[in-house]
Structures are given as structure tokens and as C-alpha cells.
Amino acid sequence: MNAMTGNIALDYPQIVAELKAELSRLSHGRFEIGEDTDLLGDLALDSLQVMNLLLEIEDKFDVSIPVNILPDVKTVRDLALQIENLVREK
């Protein structure tokens, strides 16, 4: 296996772009979302919403994201880095 989704290699900027799009959809476009956006603080997502966010984005990257990563995820950047690692490990 390699770091591919379909035939497209995913890199960090693409992961961030996908995350921003999904979070923008989740928050109904009410917030300007950047890499430093705090999922719980700025977007006021609750723990279940963050877990459901993982379900939504997993298929985009063809990885399963363990919920164990969540204690280490505060910002969009944190989550993007975790996904980048998972995609690399495939």
C-alpha cells in the first residue's frame, strides 16, 4: 500500500484543504477556518461532533482514524498532521 487515495498522492496542504472544506460545511460557513482554528474552542464542537468529523473525512483519505488520536488534537493542524501520518503508514 502507498500514500494514495484513488490515484492521487495526498500531501499536507491537500489534507488541510479537505479538512477546512469539511469543517466549513459542519459549521455552516460561520467561521473563517485556518490551520490554527481550535476545533473545540473556536468551532465549539462537542466530543461527539469531533468523532463524527473523523467518520466524514476518513473515506476521503481511505484511512480509518482511531479515536485515540483525539486527546492530541486541538487544532486543524494537529488533525491534519495525524491524518498525514496515517496516510503515510498505509
Next chain:
Amino acid sequence: MALFDKFQGLSAARRELGTLGIDPFAVEIEKILSPTEGIIHGRRTILAGTNNYLGLTFDPDCVKAAQAALAAEGTGTTGSRMANGSYANHRKLEAELAAFYGMRDAIVFSTGYQANLGMLSALAGAGDVVLLDADCHASIYDGCRLSGAEVIRFRHNNPEDLAKRMRRLGARAADTLIVVEGIYSMLGDRAPLKEIVAVKREHGGYLLVDEAHSLGVLGERGRGLVEEQEVLADADFIVGTFSKSLGGAGGFCVSDLPVLDLVRYSSRPYIFTASPSPATIASTRQALIKLAAARDLRARLRANYERLHAGLAGMGYTLGASPSPVIAVVLGDRLEALRFWNRLLQHGVYVNLMLPPATPDGVSLIRCSVSAAHTSEQIDAVCAAFADLRADAGIVAAELGTGT
């Protein structure tokens, strides 16, 4: 951040409840009258949110068995199962549970919560993978956390989504623990167990089914969804509770796998807590005999939940699932649900209020649980209360407008 700062959000939420004059999370049943009636706020109230599915809490034989054990064996065991807290009757109950399912062995835990905590934390560990249905109960999530295993959720009741995640795991899939429930406690919907078993057969792994809400309720002999869907042999571990259809307190796991006996030596929630009291074990043993034979109670339960479900659906309420003893009425708004819950109580009907994030998809729920002990008059009275509130829906909406 100061130590207690984390309570600020809760404190504000409780203040809000105070201004509304409602706290559904601090209800006191001033006097319990029967499995289906109690006194709340000084008023005789129908209890339609107690998970007392077979209504066995006042069963004379169960009460008598508990009284006899209390007199013969004392008020408590004062010790862990692993130390001085395993009496002959604890072991007898385990043998009876194993025989009930036709499995090799059973373990009795002190609560249903601890049964999940104890099994998951013992079965899985660092480096293992647990695949769980996204809507699984908090005790399953907490057990996973205690295990240290990698925890991957799959979409609720979606075997294709489970299969996709199994495929992604590759060779690791064969050692995965898959966790689902028989009847899900929030919406009252059932797992597509046959399809989930098919995924397990294709990819490997072990299946744990939590039958907390389906034990005694589903299946000819009350063995739950595994019996109803004829997949008992494919369930590697079945977890259940004594605190619903068995009318006591405690939990268990049954399995045909020899490893179950070793779980006793590694499960911290089994080892580091006192065992169930002799009275609890005695009433549960008696209740298990009743449950296995209770085809009449199951038929009455089914008639009751179908009557309530049809009544509510006919009034235009949005319900969480097809008929089951757990009937969830979906209300969109948290405040609306709070007020609705309170009005039901004023109408003499106690149900459960379920709010996000405990609920799936951010919905607010009024959750009814039906008992075989409800009379059809009580079911009709619950329906009548809901009917009154439907008529008042406009008033509820107006109050919401001024309250926010």
C-alpha cells in the same frame, strides 16, 4: 486553568435549568409503588422510563429469594470476586447464565457498566484494534479507553462501513474485536447482526454483543438479538446486565472461549471492586429462571410497546426506530425537549430525557421504555399525555420564543 474551572460549563447549564424550574437529571422518586408507578413531586406517576422490561422488580419469588439470602448470607460480601467476594451462589449464577446461553462459562460483574469496562479492558490492549459501532454505549467507549487499544468507530448499523474498515486493517482484521449492541439504548433500533456476522466471517475477528436492552426481550427464550437473528454461535462474547429485564443490579459476560476464565485474573473492574451482594445474586438467579420461561411476559411487553409505538406514530410524532421496548420521540430542540419532558411529568408520566452529546446526531430525545407490567390503561394514559402535548405544541413553541 484552575482545578475546578472545568465545571463552569456545567454550572451554567444547571443555573439555566434552575431558571426554568426543571432538572430532569435530579428527579427523586419519593416512593416506589410498583414496577410501573411511583410518587414524584407528591403525585402518583406512571413510570415509563425505567428499563424494567419484564417488570420483575416486585416479583414475589425474586423478593423472597433476596430476603432469604439477606438473612442467610448477610448484607454484603465486603470483598472482591478475586478475594473473599465469590460465594457459592455467585458461581451458581455464572453456571446458570452459561447454561442459559449454552456456552462454556460466564463471569458475573458488579454492574453492567463494569461488565463492559471489565471485558473490553481485559480483551483488548495496546497494539490491538477495537472496531465499535458509533452509537455504542458510554460503558463501551470507557472500556476501550481503559484497554489502551486502537479504537475505530464504524457508522451506526452499517455493515458495509465495518467491512471497509476491516479491509483497511489488512492482516490485523483477523485479531480485531468488533463491538455492537442488540438494541441501542438511545433510539431503540436493533443491530443488523446477521450482516455484521457475515463481515466477521469474511474478515475474521471476534464479536462482542452487548444485549443490555435486549436480554429477556428478544428471542423465544429471551436470549436477545443473537437468538432472534439466529447468530448465537457467532457471538464470541455476550455481555448483559441484571439491572433491566432481571430487575436487579450487576452485569455478566458469557463465552464459549476458554480465555474467559483468564479474564478474571486480568480484568481490573472485576478485581478491584466488591462483588454483588448475596441478596442481589439471589434475586437475579430467581429472575433468570422467570426470564427464560417468560414467553407470556415477552408477548405482553411486545403488545405494550407496539400499542405505544402505534399510538405515538399515529399522532405524528417522529420516532427513533421501528417498535421495540425503547421508544424514542425525536424532538429537534434541547429546550423544547426539556419543556416537553416537564409537561409529561405534570401529566403524571415519567420518561427519560436524552440530550446531546449523549444522543446521536445532536438530536434531543424523549425516551420511553415499556414494561410487560404496564397495563393497557397505563399505555393509553401515556398516549393521552402525548396527545395533550401535541395539541399544546403551539403553546410550547410560543414559550420557547420567550424563553430564549
